[in-house]
Amino acid sequence: MNVRTICLAILYDGEATGYEIRKLSVEGEYSYFIDASYGSIYPALAKLEAEKLVTSRVEHQDGKPAKKIYSITAAGRAAFINSLFDELGEDEFRSEFLLFARFASELPASLVETRLNERIEQINVMLADFDKLSEDHPHPGDTWVIDYGRTCMVAARDYIQAHRGELIALARPDSGSSAAAE
Incomplete structure (x- = not known):
């Protein structure tokens, strides 16, 4: 499984920012599947957006920088489900x-x-x-x-x-x- 797939999986459940995706993949419920760094999440999201598998919108906040919120498209949902048909890699375990x-x-x-x-x-x-x-x-x-x-x-x-x-x-x-x- 790769960062692209984990981004689609998280967005499958609902909208999220890159920060929220990172948090879910490190501390949250998706941390049991794959560890994704900011350095890999944002390029994956940009590529997914270019492929029209996700969309984004900018939300302005009072006194804070604007945040970019990503949503999965119908094509992104189909691509995610199709990715689950791929052969699974071996589990990684470090301790x-x-x-x-x-x-x-x-x-x-x-x-x-x-x-x-x-x-x-x-x-x-x-x-x-x-x-x-x-x-x-x-x-x-x-x-x-x-x-x-x-x-x-x-x-x-x-x-x-x-x-x-x-x-x-x-x-x-x-x-x-x-x-x-x-």
Whole structure:
């Protein structure tokens, strides 16, 4: 999936500014699908507009710069749906937590335990966010996607809780010096 597709997906649900598209793709409900930068969103929107898949209008604001609001056209809706017929790419998964876990043997046990506790708390916050998303998005497709994400996060939390002792056991004793201090 590319930035063009995520822009069309967001606009499929309603009008949005480039800023709102960025926010939805980084912090909002679309952040689970693709990360889109401002540097890629605006060129994609310009190209989509040139292809008549989206339109835009300028809205003036008192005391603020004018904002450009994008809307999807009928041709844009069709192009978006057609893009979903394309073969899907592989999911990308990056995790600072897993990098930390990879090097747990080089770290003090108390730090490893602290990071595990923090990760469990982060997952609990994500699960609460999924609950809020469920309340705000009654569409059956949204429900399925949210339940899928929830299931993945519950499995991750359960794995950490069940195997935390193994990772802590790999770590260095707290009384020893760390590699960074040497």
